[in-house]
Amino acid sequence: MFSFFKKKSKETPAIAPAPEAVATPATEEPTPVAEAPVVATPEAEIIEEIVTAAPLRAEQKRSWLQKLKAGLSKTSTNLTTLFVGAKIDDDLYDELESALLVSDAGVEATQFLLDALKKKVKSEKLTEAQQVKDALRALLIEMLAPLQKPMVLGRHQPLVMMIAGVNGAGKTTTIGKLAKHLQTHHQSVLLAAGDTFRAAAREQLAIWGARNDVTVIAQESGDPAAVAFDAVQSAKARNVNVVMVDTAGRLPTQLHLMEELKKIKRVIGKGMEGAPHELLLVIDGNTGQNALAQVKAFDDALQLTGLIVTKLDGTAKGGILAAIAKTRPVPVYFIGVGEQIEDLQPFNAEEFVDALLS
Numbered sequence: 073m074f075s076f077f078k079k080k081s082k083e084t085p086a087i088a089p090a091p092e093a094v095a096t097p098a099t100e101e102p103t104p105v106a107e108a109p110v111v112a113t114p115e116a117e118i119i120e121e122i123v124t125a126a127p128l129r130a131e132q133k134r135s136w137l138q139k140l141k142a143g144l145s146k147t148s149t150n151l152t153t154l155f156v157g158a159k160i161d162d163d164l165y166d167e168l169e170s171a172l173l174v175s176d177a178g179v180e181a182t183q184f185l186l187d188a189l190k191k192k193v194k195s196e197k198l199t200e201a202q203q204v205k206d207a208l209r210a211l212l213i214e215m216l217a218p219l220q221k222p223m224v225l226g227r228h229q230p231l232v233m234m235i236a237g238v239n240g241a242g243k244t245t246t247i248g249k250l251a252k253h254l255q256t257h258h259q260s261v262l263l264a265a266g267d268t269f270r271a272a273a274r275e276q277l278a279i280w281g282a283r284n285d286v287t288v289i290a291q292e293s294g295d296p297a298a299v300a301f302d303a304v305q306s307a308k309a310r311n312v313n314v315v316m317v318d319t320a321g322r323l324p325t326q327l328h329l330m331e332e333l334k335k336i337k338r339v340i341g342k343g344m345e346g347a348p349h350e351l352l353l354v355i356d357g358n359t360g361q362n363a364l365a366q367v368k369a370f371d372d373a374l375q376l377t378g379l380i381v382t383k384l385d386g387t388a389k390g391g392i393l394a395a396i397a398k399t400r401p402v403p404v405y406f407i408g409v410g411e412q413i414e415d416l417q418p419f420n421a422e423e424f425v426d427a428l429l430s
């Protein structure tokens with residue numbers, strides 16, 4: 073969910089459409105796609121309070137919950153069938169342990185949940201398998217709740233987000249979906265095609281930007297830090313609300329590429345003090361424990377502010393969020409269960425656990 077700082081005076085004006093995105097040659101300054109009347113936000117207003125953005129409509133919410141449930145069904149089958157007609161004994165705990173490990177909850181979270189569950193069963197004198205399942209639900213929600221955090225908009229003008237991740241995690245697609253979400257919240261958006269390594273990624277972003285009236289700053293090749301810097305300058309000059317900087321996919325073991333990410337972060341900070349305000353890692357939920365290793369490595373290198381977990385549709389590894397909560401609790405801003413825009417939604421611990429145990 074997004075939260076907003078509510079401004080004291082004046083409404084934020086409507087977003088003016090920006091024309092097509094065009095890549096500029098490497099030798100030139102990375103230029104915005106055109107001198108677009110991107111946005112105009114009233115100047116310096118006093119921040120008063122935080123208000124929460126409007127929730128999904130009832131039918132949208134239903135559809136999302138159904139998709140979440142369907143997406144996590146492989147994980148939930150493993151976790152729930154063991155409770156059917158079961159007795160509360162060591163076999164049940166053993167089966168639960170295996171199911172949690174298979175779901176990639178990891179040893180630490182699995183052990184923690186089993187110990188807490190046994191204690192709860194004893195102290196609350198639970199006698200039915202369904203009661204044990206309910207107790208597990210409560211424990212899982214408690215474990216995942218700290219990961220649930222709204223992304224607060226309007227804190228800075230522009231709010232700068234840098235997006236990182238391994239190849240194919242879903243960065244570029246996620247940026248597109250997020251930009252759309254932000255537009256529906258009346259935020260003007262500017263994208264920086266910082267993936268200067270893969271030409272197709274830049275084009276993908278440029279085409280997407282053109283289709284959705286979002287300005288894209290791009291260069292044919294060259295230094296991603298320079299593209300990011302220029303995007304921030306351009307956003308400041310045009311009073312754009314949010315800048316999203318895409319970066320090329322890389323493995324945490326490619327140390328020179330991790331250094332490059334640190335440089336992009338530093339250079340963004342030179343363009344605007346305190347930026348980037350959000351450092352987001354996109355992880356593919358289907359990669360389970362590998363995704364956890366990515367969280368640790370990128371967090372060590374960049375001090376992440378949030379995660380976006382994609383491809384939770386069809387995965388048997390939905391327990392990965394428990395592993396993240398237990399070992400590296402970086403907030404999960406959004407989760408994705410498909411390729412459509414509405415398939416990316418804010419993470420809600422209760423909804424997630426209900427889908428997991430449905």
Ligand SMILES: Nc1nc2c(ncn2[C@@H]2O[C@H](COP(=O)(O)OP(=O)(O)OP(=O)(O)O)[C@@H](O)[C@H]2O)c(=O)[nH]1
Pocket residue numbers: 237238239240241242243244245246267270273320321322382383384385408409410411415
């Ligand atoms: N099933 C499913 N597919 C997704 C989801 N999110 C993204 N994808 C797909 O994953 C593929 C890779 O997405 P990209 O956005 O190109 O990934 P990337 O991280 O930018 O890739 P690189 O630029 O190579 O690093 C695309 O086919 C997306 O449509 C999701 O939640 N579910």
